[in-house]
Amino acid sequence: MKEEIVQIEKIKPKLVNITKESGIPLIGCIAFGIIDRGSNLLQIRCTSSCNMKCGFCSTSANSFDIHPTNYIVDINYLFEETKKIAELKGKGVIIFLDSVGEPMSHPNFIELGGKLKTIEEVEEVVVITNGTFLSKEKIEKLKEYGLDRINVSLHSIDPERSKKLFGMTSYDVDKVKDALVYAGKIGLNIMVTPVWVPNVNDKDIEEVIKFSKENGFGIGLQKYETYRYSRKMKKAKKQTYWKFYNKIKEWEKAYDIKLKVRAEDLNVEKRERIPEVIDIGEKVYADIVCNGWLTGQMIGKAKDRCISVNECNKEIGDKVRVKIIENKNNIYLAECV
Numbered sequence: 001m002k003e004e005i006v007q008i009e010k011i012k013p014k015l016v017n018i019t020k021e022s023g024i025p026l027i028g029c030i031a032f033g034i035i036d037r038g039s040n041l042l043q044i045r046c047t048s049s050c051n052m053k054c055g056f057c058s059t060s061a062n063s064f065d066i067h068p069t070n071y072i073v074d075i076n077y078l079f080e081e082t083k084k085i086a087e088l089k090g091k092g093v094i095i096f097l098d099s100v101g102e103p104m105s106h107p108n109f110i111e112l113g114g115k116l117k118t119i120e121e122v123e124e125v126v127v128i129t130n131g132t133f134l135s136k137e138k139i140e141k142l143k144e145y146g147l148d149r150i151n152v153s154l155h156s157i158d159p160e161r162s163k164k165l166f167g168m169t170s171y172d173v174d175k176v177k178d179a180l181v182y183a184g185k186i187g188l189n190i191m192v193t194p195v196w197v198p199n200v201n202d203k204d205i206e207e208v209i210k211f212s213k214e215n216g217f218g219i220g221l222q223k224y225e226t227y228r229y230s231r232k233m234k235k236a237k238k239q240t241y242w243k244f245y246n247k248i249k250e251w252e253k254a255y256d257i258k259l260k261v262r263a264e265d266l267n268v269e270k271r272e273r274i275p276e277v278i279d280i281g282e283k284v285y286a287d288i289v290c291n292g293w294l295t296g297q298m299i300g301k302a303k304d305r306c307i308s309v310n311e312c313n314k315e316i317g318d319k320v321r322v323k324i325i326e327n328k329n330n331i332y333l334a335e336c337v
């Protein structure tokens with residue numbers, strides 16, 4: 001594996017504090033807030049920051065040339081808004097505390113998890129993490145607050161190879177493994193979710209499967225995918241879904257363990273959506289509220305939604321007329337008109 005370990009650049013991204021008082025809506029931007037894809041599963045994103053720099057990161061977290069801004073959301077604001085949406089969804093809501101970065105890097109993450117678990121309609125709260133912030137104390141709190149599962153991305157159990165995959169010399173796989181074993185011992189449900197990067201960590205995946213099996217953890221193997229803004233590993237081979245699922249079947253047989261996670265395993269079902277309020281092609285006036293997640297973007301607010309406006313040179317406080325060019329799952333992208 002020739003990929004270099006890269007350190008997070010010295011320059012710091014702009015950090016936007018999203019509070020109720022800021023007036024920034026929690027629906028509309030992929031990088032923070034609440035994502036509803038029309039089911040009983042809500043993705044709750046409390047921060048976009050991450051402490052790692054994986055060579056295959058699908059969101060390119062910590063590439064400040066792509067993402068010059070990070071966000072941190074006040075947990076009381078996030079709790080209040082999630083509660084309203086959970087009421088609309090009804091019983092059996094599943095919360096994924098996930099992120100385009102590392103959710104546990106939020107200083108009040110554990111408290112947020114505990115608060116969300118108290119919402120009447122919420123049945124399950126799942127933490128999606130790289131595992132680096134899991135201390136004994138935090139694990140005990142998660143257990144005390146009744147959180148249901150921790151999904152941890154573990155791509156190798158070899159210390160040096162893990163550092164390379166996570167792109168950071170500070171990554172300590174033994175610490176993560178110890179934390180998982182402890183969490184399992186005190187009764188937390190663990191799901192290990194390695195990304196299989198073909199030609200990079202093939203053998204490592206088998207070691208992760210063995211480690212998970214030995215400790216009674218579930219596994220949800222993830223496929224390495226590349227996108228316009230994702231980080232790519234030079235040595236990684238492209239793979240079809242056919243090949244991916246065939247290899248999964250082979251490993252499932254060899255290790256007598258289930259590796260493929262299906263939607264029905266997660267109890268996800270269709271539910272009423274949060275109303276989509278602006279159509280594609282529609283023109284609206286938006287108030288600029290903060291910098292955007294991608295370079296050149298600013299975030300505007302209209303009809304209680306965030307709208308990411310491409311190539312926008314307006315300042316916070318300005319009003320801008322925009323045309324919506326994308327609206328998927330209430331995530332709005334626009335251009336200035």
Ligand code: SF4
Pocket residue numbers: 050051052053054056057058059060061100101102130166
């Ligand atoms: S831990 Fe996750 S968000 Fe952070 S760099 Fe790695 S893949 Fe990206």
